[in-house]
Amino acid sequence: MEGHIISMQGITKRFNGKTALDKVQFTIEKGDSVAVLGRNGAGKTTLLRILLGLLQQTEGTVLYEGQPQLTLAFRKKTGFYIGKEYLPEELSGMEYLQFLNHLYNGGRLRSDEELRGLMDYFFEGADAAGKAIGAYSFGMMQKAGICGALVNQPELLVLDEPFSGLDAFSCKKLLAFLQQYKQQRTLLLSSHDLSFVEKICNKLLVIDAGKVCYYNTMEDFTVNGRNSLEESLFRLLYPQESDNEKISWLIE
Numbered sequence: 001m002e003g004h005i006i007s008m009q010g011i012t013k014r015f016n017g018k019t020a021l022d023k024v025q026f027t028i029e030k031g032d033s034v035a036v037l038g039r040n041g042a043g044k045t046t047l048l049r050i051l052l053g054l055l056q057q058t059e060g061t062v063l064y065e066g067q068p069q070l071t072l073a074f075r076k077k078t079g080f081y082i083g084k085e086y087l088p089e090e091l092s093g094m095e096y097l098q099f100l101n102h103l104y105n106g107g108r109l110r111s112d113e114e115l116r117g118l119m120d121y122f123f124e125g126a127d128a129a130g131k132a133i134g135a136y137s138f139g140m141m142q143k144a145g146i147c148g149a150l151v152n153q154p155e156l157l158v159l160d161e162p163f164s165g166l167d168a169f170s171c172k173k174l175l176a177f178l179q180q181y182k183q184q185r186t187l188l189l190s191s192h193d194l195s196f197v198e199k200i201c202n203k204l205l206v207i208d209a210g211k212v213c214y215y216n217t218m219e220d221f222t223v224n225g226r227n228s229l230e231e232s233l234f235r236l237l238y239p240q241e242s243d244n245e246k247i248s249w250l251i252e
């Protein structure tokens, strides 16, 4: 177990008898940057929610540094953004960050100036700090969620589709941020945007119909970069048939 920051052991999740995750098993080493990939409905968000203790698994165990994960240490050292449903709509962006700051460390962790700096980086000076999150656009909510995930300077950062809804400049800023972040910490993200995944992650966890069908390095998956990530993923998950006939049928 030594060196593993996260260990998921035999995780099964059933919703009303339907299996969403089936005996999922993997470990994440400190310093890894892992992308969770798979089709819509494969089980990625369910997996991240269970890992974070936001959803109870039906079977299996999640360990953080060798211990059951729902400890204060896990909460203090983990940052996450998993969807806008976890954002308090009535608070302004700044109030949300201040709230998290108090929650994590009685307000001693970061100064208001630092929190404002965090917002400035992702919002690029847009007037968001004083505005209620409920009045944000989808992309602004994503940014507020990402800022929230970073308040406690987490050792493990978990992000569910962080690039979704961000404009091109914001994607570039997030990419630059994550590229630096991953050099010092551990990162787990799900994304459908393979070009960003390729630039950030060293390991891939591919899930299909609730089962892990690949977990290893990006290099191994792409045969040392000879194939693109997209090609390699298509080869693993999609049948080699042409959709042209189906498209013609749909159009005509």
Ligand SMILES: Nc1ncnc2c1ncn2[C@@H]1O[C@H](COP(=O)(O)OP(=O)(O)OP(=O)(O)O)[C@@H](O)[C@H]1O
Pocket: 015, 016, 020, 038, 039, 040, 041, 042, 043, 044, 045, 046, 047
């Ligand atoms: N609360 C729930 N109740 C019932 N079924 C659920 C619930 N949450 C997820 N599921 C089901 O579990 C499966 C996995 O869903 P999940 O959201 O984890 O997929 P995903 O890989 O994150 O998909 P996407 O790429 O579309 O975000 C799906 O079949 C989904 O319908």
